[in-house]
Amino acid sequence: MAARIPATFGGTLGLLSLFDVSQMLMLNRATGCVDIKSDGMNGALWFDEGRLVNALDDARGEGENAAYRVFSWRTGTFEFRSEPSNGSVVIEGSTDAIMLESARRMDESALAAGEEGHETERLRERQSAVEALREEFGRVAREMGTTGEVPPTAFSATRLYRLARPSDRLLFEVGRSPRVREGESWSETGEPPISAIDYESLRAGLFAVSTPIDADAGPLAPRKIELANGVTLNFEFLIDAGREMLWVRPIECPPPDLEKLGDPAAYERSLSLDCGLVLACARDADAAEGLLHAWVAAQDRKFPTVTLVAEALAVYRHERARGVVVSAAARRLAAWTPTLDPEVVVLGRGVAWESLHPLPLDRVRRWAGAAVGTDPADAACHWMASAYAANPSSHAWFGARPVVLLAAPDGREPLRAWALTDAQRTLLTDGDARGLAAALESTAVPAASVRRAA
Template identity: 25%
Template sequence: MSTSSDTQRVYGDLKNFSIFDITHTLMMSRKTALVSIQRGTKKGYVYFQDGQIINALDDDLSTGEKAAFKIFFWRSGSFTIDFDVEVPERNVKLDTENLLLEVARNMDEQQRDNVGRSDEEGGDAAAEQFDDRFRVELNKIFEKVATDTTPARDRYSVAAFDELLMALNDLDGSALFLRLGCKPRIKTAQGFTTIKQEPIAEGEIEGYLNSLFSESESEEFRARKETSTFYSSKEAGMFEVRAFLDQGRPSCIFRPASRSVPPLAQFGEAATELDGLLCEKKGLVILTGPYGGGKTELLAALLERGLRDHDQLVALFSRTQTYAFTEECGFMLRAPLNRFTMAREGSLRTAIEHGADVIAVDAVEDAAMLETAVRAANHGILVLITLELDAAPDLADRLRDLQARPGGERAVKDFSRSLIDVVHIELPTLRRLRPDDDLRDDLARGRFQRLHSA
């Protein structure tokens, strides 16, 4: 990313960060921006206002939904995101959720009906068919309204799910549960409340998730039968979404993601001193502690400080971070934590290429993920990670696991070279390791015993 006093831009490659990923990020952060795409000699432009697509144009002078359809079919090329732009008049009539849903449905049909067709040809065909398809869909809806006193809920309607999320907010619930064949249920302080609607029908959850997931999330769901992401609704707010197969039936759980970030001062005077770590240009900071000890909360407080006080570009990889970070300063890229986003060709690489100031991983689950974090720290980026450890010396066991991997000795040396600090938090206590050169040298040589006495 290059930044000046009057403009802010992010550059990237569609192979690493698709137009769906870009849209998902801008929707969640409700940003206003121009996304410019170049694919060979082809160019396309998509304008966002408050996270919603309102205008699209390509160099064939197609506009609105037709242009958006062509652009969303492009799988390769480069992109630029400009945040300092004047937004033109709206020419995209569909709301963004339904536009993405229509694109996804057309992609599925093109893959079934036109195997071997290029992305560009598929986009052109979808755009040409869009007006007729949309008119047919509207006619079907009008016919349904005319024949039924109460029209059935559109099985793929994002708006229909937003109504359920509004009910979750109205009841001050902690979670919304959706399962095929069952009526929606909301967990409240008093217990479960069943929403008086028809049961979730065949295809409803799948259609909704297809419009919601990025390519990497869809791939993870197919491979692991579960995945997590975030969803931002203009009406209902932001939610953490966990989708999974329950006895072969698609299910998902929504949890409000609007918790206020705790101030750094809440963790005591020792925590406020951690602000200095955010000024580090590169290296690895590890937040350790037992389950429920406060690692996630402390990490959120540090990231919020980085956004507000240091105007940083932050990339957050997490399954559990549901805080509502500031949108007034800096910029945050959120991605679910999984083996696809943390892979060499995944979102982590994109964050590095974008020039992220801080990469945060909550939480590092195994030696492979720790090695990936170390590699990012050695790219000249400040990396903050959380590790679930009962005591800071237990880090020695994680390093032995890292050392046992292929190329592990080199990884341990890279770890020792990049390590800035280890912060162990077990509220209300917070302790810092503050490693010196002697400790780093011992770690590089595989002498982990000193961690037990540090």
């Protein structure tokens, strides 16, 4: 039998709200008290088998009105203590109803102060997420022939619904608190370290409700699950020095809008290429991948055609393509290319040039790729060096055709684009990153120089 939620756990309000904490306790049918400290105030929430049965606020009031006040505290700390129930029930209403009324009052106060209120909407989304998780883990428990208890790490699994952007990550590892990346920073969730039993329980549950991304791959190959809110998540089991880690990230996301990333002239320049190479350059792989797919979507809107995206994992999904945008594993390119006859081939993240053999360069009019480096010139030269190492004919082929470099917005500058001159292409194919960087700084080539053929 799986262990229940730990006897004590706590954290800081902010990343977690009291709504989140309460839903964790509901999901785990926990019994005990949550002590809250916020800006010199003290409060408490009592739960019996996951149901809110009483609340105490700083004014020593209790019951529903005390719960409404305590739930409105956005900052501070909390600590849950598991303790036996005394059988007393002061709050008769359902826990969901109490939380919804609290959220409504918080929104009402925000509107009165001239601010926007979204607590009710967010809470309804979280309630749907918790109910979906309850159903999923319950089904897994029935299929596994267990007692039907929700795995103790289900309260960590509610964080799956916080993942939205392609760069977001959630990491589970035995002996560590779950870690999350939202935006550009990593942090611990504040939850207790995951025991080996809890990890196996979570792993088994997620494995049972997910499907393999590639049906031909092995048992530890990437898997995916579609949550109740429509977001699809990828699960990968990685082994490092004998330790297994479970990585979670959103996939099949809508691509960014290239037109909204910055300079309109750069946007037009990026779409002006009729034949040759487009490189999406950024300092990290996530940003380069996002920019590359933004270009694919923009190119499809303006010049719909057949685009074949070679990628290890479909992080972006082009559902509204005017033409045809197909995502394929690199090992399928040679077989699919004769059938699709693509005009554009995109080398996505995790795809090496070697995997494209024997696809000839001159069979495709436009190539595109994601390049990572300290600056656009450095990223582009690294990409070209890997292409040349895998296919020496790429040096002459790309050196004789137009090349456009895109630089991802980095917080200091918007989207930038360069249509390389003959001299700049030579610097690129020769791998002279320093010379190319200087040339890019000193010149701006108009889009007309690589205008699409009429």
